Amino acid sequence: MTGKVPGALSPAALHVLLALAGSDQHGWAILxxxxxxxxxxxxxxxxxxxxxxxxxxxxxLIEESPHRPPSQWxxxxxxxxxxxxxxxxxxxxxxxxxxxxxxxxxERDLPAPEGA
Amino acid sequence: xSGNRPRRSWAERWIAVVTRLYPRRxxxxxxxxxxxxxxxDHRRHRSAGRAPRFWLRALVDTLRRAPREHLSDLxxxxxxxLRALRRRPLFLLVAxxxxxxxxxxxxxxxxxxxxxxxxxxAGIADQDRLVNLKPWSAAQESFESASYPEVRExxxxxxxxxxxxxxxxAVLTTRRAAGDEPELHxxxxxxxxxxxxxxxxxxxxxxxxxxxxxxxxxxxFVSHWFWQNRLGGETPxxxxxxxxxxLSVVGVGPPxxxxxxxxxxxxxxxxxxxxxxxxxPGLEERTSGFLELVGRLAPGASVESARAEAAGLERLLQExxxxxxxxxxxxxxxxxxxxxxxxxxxxxxxxxxxxxxxxLGIACLNVAGMMASRAVERxxxxxxxxxxxxxxxxxxxxxxxxxxxxGGLAAAxxxxxxxxxxxxxADAFGAVDSRIHLDIRLDGTALVAAVVxxxxxxxxxxAASGLGRVPRGALAGNRGAVGRRQGWRRALVVGQxxxxxxxxxxxxxxxxALDRAAALDLGFDPxxxxxxxxxxxxAQMSEEETADLFRRIPGELVGRSGIRHAAxxxxxxxxxxxxxxxxxxxxxxxxxxxPPGSDGFQVEHAAVSAGYFDTLGIEILAGRPxxxxxxxxxxxxxxxxxxxxxxxxxGDAVGREISVAEETHRxxxxxxxxxxxxxxxxxxxxxxxxxxxxxPRRAVLLARADGPPAAVLxxxxxxxxxxxxxxxxxxxxxLDERLAASLLPQRIGAAAAGGLGGLGLFxxxxxxxxxxxxxxSSRHREIGLRVSLGASPRxxxxxVARQGLGLVLLGVLLGAPLAVAASRGLSGFLxxxxxxxxxxxxxxxxxxxxxxxxxxxxPxLRALRVDPLEALRAE
Numbered sequence: 001m002t003g004k005v006p007g008a009l010s011p012a013a014l015h016v017l018l019a020l021a022g023s024d025q026h027g028w029a030i031l032x033x034x035x036x037x038x039x040x041x042x043x044x045x046x047x048x049x050x051x052x053x054x055x056x057x058x059x060x061l062i063e064e065s066p067h068r069p070p071s072q073w074x075x076x077x078x079x080x081x082x083x084x085x086x087x088x089x090x091x092x093x094x095x096x097x098x099x100x101x102x103x104x105x106x107e108r109d110l111p112a113p114e115g116a
Numbered sequence: 117x118s119g120n121r122p123r124r125s126w127a128e129r130w131i132a133v134v135t136r137l138y139p140r141r142x143x144x145x146x147x148x149x150x151x152x153x154x155x156x157d158h159r160r161h162r163s164a165g166r167a168p169r170f171w172l173r174a175l176v177d178t179l180r181r182a183p184r185e186h187l188s189d190l191x192x193x194x195x196x197x198l199r200a201l202r203r204r205p206l207f208l209l210v211a212x213x214x215x216x217x218x219x220x221x222x223x224x225x226x227x228x229x230x231x232x233x234x235x236x237x238a239g240i241a242d243q244d245r246l247v248n249l250k251p252w253s254a255a256q257e258s259f260e261s262a263s264y265p266e267v268r269e270x271x272x273x274x275x276x277x278x279x280x281x282x283x284x285x286a287v288l289t290t291r292r293a294a295g296d297e298p299e300l301h302x303x304x305x306x307x308x309x310x311x312x313x314x315x316x317x318x319x320x321x322x323x324x325x326x327x328x329x330x331x332x333x334x335x336x337f338v339s340h341w342f343w344q345n346r347l348g349g350e351t352p353x354x355x356x357x358x359x360x361x362x363l364s365v366v367g368v369g370p371p372x373x374x375x376x377x378x379x380x381x382x383x384x385x386x387x388x389x390x391x392x393x394x395x396x397p398g399l400e401e402r403t404s405g406f407l408e409l410v411g412r413l414a415p416g417a418s419v420e421s422a423r424a425e426a427a428g429l430e431r432l433l434q435e436x437x438x439x440x441x442x443x444x445x446x447x448x449x450x451x452x453x454x455x456x457x458x459x460x461x462x463x464x465x466x467x468x469x470x471x472x473x474x475x476l477g478i479a480c481l482n483v484a485g486m487m488a489s490r491a492v493e494r495x496x497x498x499x500x501x502x503x504x505x506x507x508x509x510x511x512x513x514x515x516x517x518x519x520x521x522x523g524g525l526a527a528a529x530x531x532x533x534x535x536x537x538x539x540x541x542a543d544a545f546g547a548v549d550s551r552i553h554l555d556i557r558l559d560g561t562a563l564v565a566a567v568v569x570x571x572x573x574x575x576x577x578x579a580a581s582g583l584g585r586v587p588r589g590a591l592a593g594n595r596g597a598v599g600r601r602q603g604w605r606r607a608l609v610v611g612q613x614x615x616x617x618x619x620x621x622x623x624x625x626x627x628x629a630l631d632r633a634a635a636l637d638l639g640f641d642p643x644x645x646x647x648x649x650x651x652x653x654x655a656q657m658s659e660e661e662t663a664d665l666f667r668r669i670p671g672e673l674v675g676r677s678g679i680r681h682a683a684x685x686x687x688x689x690x691x692x693x694x695x696x697x698x699x700x701x702x703x704x705x706x707x708x709x710x711p712p713g714s715d716g717f718q719v720e721h722a723a724v725s726a727g728y729f730d731t732l733g734i735e736i737l738a739g740r741p742x743x744x745x746x747x748x749x750x751x752x753x754x755x756x757x758x759x760x761x762x763x764x765x766x767g768d769a770v771g772r773e774i775s776v777a778e779e780t781h782r783x784x785x786x787x788x789x790x791x792x793x794x795x796x797x798x799x800x801x802x803x804x805x806x807x808x809x810x811x812p813r814r815a816v817l818l819a820r821a822d823g824p825p826a827a828v829l830x831x832x833x834x835x836x837x838x839x840x841x842x843x844x845x846x847x848x849x850x851l852d853e854r855l856a857a858s859l860l861p862q863r864i865g866a867a868a869a870g871g872l873g874g875l876g877l878f879x880x881x882x883x884x885x886x887x888x889x890x891x892x893s894s895r896h897r898e899i900g901l902r903v904s905l906g907a908s909p910r911x912x913x914x915x916v917a918r919q920g921l922g923l924v925l926l927g928v929l930l931g932a933p934l935a936v937a938a939s940r941g942l943s944g945f946l947x948x949x950x951x952x953x954x955x956x957x958x959x960x961x962x963x964x965x966x967x968x969x970x971x972x973x974x975p976x977l978r979a980l981r982v983d984p985l986e987a988l989r990a991e
Contacts, residue, residue: 047138077148
């Protein structure tokens with residue numbers, strides 16, 4: 001899938017893309033992964049998660065993955081998702097943008113909030 | 117089966133409930149996965165001992181997300197629908213325009229009904245507590261007015277009425293300063309309690325009071341409109357000249373208040389003490405009633421209780437009018453619309469409403485037909501999609517969204533059209549009488565009506581088209597299934613033909629009625645005559661000056677730019693005033709006994725000047741016409757019509773003497789019968805009096821020219837300005853135009869029914885062509901086979917024509933009895949024309965046949981072009 005990278009990603013969408021950056025995953029795994037690497041600050045529920053997945057699928061940032069785990073681990077009701085090239089690019093651009101933001105914040109001595 | 121299933125846990129049920137709240141399309145894609153995730157989440161929370169937190173989270177998440185998904189689902193449907201409609205611009209155009217025009221017409225009629233019958237009068241408090249009291253004279257067969265002492269006595273005697281006011285309408289000449297161009301406005305001379313009975317709260321200043329009435333203080337109360345548009349909205353309002361007298365403005369009414377008549381706006385309100393401005397009779401005179409009555413019901417009283425009381429009050433009126441018998445006092449809710457107008461107007465508007473609803477029905481069937489044809493076209497596609505698992509509801513949703521879009525666009529077109537047609541309707545009433553001003557507008561009611569109608573037609577069309585139901589076997593190319601759908605569509609076409617037939621017959625009947633009215637022998641020739649109304653206010657011109665003006669003006673006109681004859685008359689035949697306000701006078705004939713309880717025979721009359729009969733082309737059959745010498749110093753003379761001469765003198769009337777209003781008059785001539793009130797009235801006795809002997813204050817100037825009457829209108833204005841520079845020029849127009857107003861219902865009916873009938877016919881033709889086109893397509897193979905077997909082009913044409921004509925014929929057979937039934941409702945507007953008038957039906961048939969011919973020709977020619985080889989190869 002080629003196409004234009006859509007505008008700024010929401011933090012939640014970015015987190016889903018990040019979760020898929022490592023490996024193809026199903027919904028529950030994405031949800032747990034995001035929870036884990038956001039330090040519990042992003043806790044999605046099923047509706048939010050699949051709303052995001054639907055939009056990311058529509059935008060062509062992710063797709064259904066044909067690769068499934070060996071049958072003894074697989075649950076046929078699950079679907080696995082993976083990043084598309086476009087999704088990878090979109091995530092990269094968003095990370096770039098965030099890096100610039102962080103750099104500027106540090107240059108200007110903006111303190112991180114307490115407990116961060 | 118269900119008995120073997122393990123019982124579902126509460127969590128399972130909860131999960132099932134929350135996922136169900138998502139739109140179906142979303143659920144089908146992600147439902148199972150979501151439930152899996154929710155289950156995992158539940159297990160995790162439960163093992164951490166936080167199960168309630170899970171329940172709450174799942175619920176909150178769903179309530180936040182599900183509406184968004186529903187919205188995006190709807191957006192998707194909308195996009196699909198738009199795409200589908202863009203692919204069929206012709207369908208879109210015809211559907212939107214036909215429904216839009218029908219909706220526009222219907223809301224115009226609804227808005228008119230609303231303006232006249234439904235909307236209460238503005239600025240008046242609790243109109244439903246107001247009643248009109250009307251003295252009815254059985255002997256005269258007409259309503260009478262009350263005198264001032266009678267109003268006072270009725271007011272005192274009634275306990276069912278909280279208060280009772282009397283009023284008298286008049287046309288007044290106003291100007292801001294002494295030298296300004298004069299203007300005419302309606303005003304009311306009323307008892308001091310008039311405004312308080314109506315519950316009118318002055319916006320500025322005060323109302324009129326007893327002091328004003330007793331002392332005749334020169335003051336006037338004006339409408340908000342008048343204050344804004346004629347007095348510049350200044351506070352305090354400047355003085356105003358009314359009928360030549362300077363009055364100070366003591367109060368301004370609330371916005372919208374324009375008196376208690378719909379359509380006839382009053383802007384000036386004066387106390388009866390100022391009655392001298394229009395020469396009202398003295399207040400204490402019992403013999404001359406000139407006041408209409410409006411009362412406010414007392415708390416706890418009802419129209420019925422007021423009626424019961426009125427029976428007792430009649431005695432009071434009887435005592436006040438000795439010698440008059442059979443006097444009744446009628447009580448009616450105050451509607452603001454004259455009872456004479458009400459019934460006819462309501463009937464006419466309901467006929468128009470019925471016509472527009474028929475057209476709505478045709479448009480609806482048309483859209484349904486087009487949708488059904490789409491269903492046939494799409495049945496294979498739909499079957500494929502269903503076979504691939506697309507659920508039926510999704511197909512239905514797509515079509516419903518299309519219908520909604522078409523309906524929405526049609527409502528928009530209808531409202532846009534309504535803005536224009538409501539103005540047209542208001543203008544039509546203005547054409548009846550330039551003084552009528554009706555506020556016909558599109559308001560919330562119209563908006564709701566348009567939306568409801570669009571939805572209604574849309575849904576009806578959807579249901580009628582049978583769309584969304586995919587015929588079984590469509591995938592296998594089963595022609596039977598398609599054929600069934602075709603049967604539906606044929607029924608729709610027959611329905612359209614039926615409705616078109618009814619509307620077209622209505623149009624044809626109205627047109628025939630116009631024709632007939634034009635051909636009626638009126639007894640006079642209005643075509644070469646120009647008219648103007650002369651109504652000098654008393655304060656401006658004395659009686660002598662008015663008489664002088666009336667004497668001089670015809671003579672001044674004759675000879676100028678081809679004016680042959682000129683005259684004055686107090687009544688113009690067939691004008692609206694003559695039609696709605698009978699003008700009878702008591703006549704006694706020596707040797708003939710008048711009807712019991714009456715002081716004479718009641719005969720319609722008019723006062724006319726010398727030259728009147730030549731001007732209107734009314735033949736004098738015996739004796740002589742009026743002469744200039746028949747003035748107030750000469751013997752009182754009268755001219756009677758044929759009917760009068762026959763009824764009272766066996767035809768030989770010249771030289772006889774009769775008593776008119778208790779004064780002896782000599783009959784000097786007999787005039788040919790003419791129609792006075794309506795073009796088709798039964799001829800009745802009529803009396804002409806010599807105008808200079810009656811000294812009226814208002815007369816219509818009539819001038820007969822060699823050329824078209826419009827050409828001499830400027831001449832009349834010039835002469836009038838020369839003789840009476842201060843007199844406003846009123847109703848300067850050809851006589852034909854004045855008469856046109858009396859034919860207006862027929863004109864509007866013919867235009868509306870004709871225009872809408874044409875639209876209906878066009879829609880039916882499209883439907884017919886569509887059905888036949890489809891039929892030809894589905895018989896492609898058969899036609900090809902026939903042609904290859906040597907069938908002649910004529911044979912093929914016949915085959916198609918038979919199909920089409922069969923449908924039309926069936927429609928006509930079903931439509932004819934309906935049309936007969938419907939046109940019975942029109943009989944009041946047909947000038948005695950039979951509702952089953954053959955010409956109307958035959959011409960409708962001819963028009964319908966022509967349209968059907970065109971509609972059949974297009975697909976028939978296509979059938980002729982079928983290439984037999986190709987048709988056979990396709991199998």
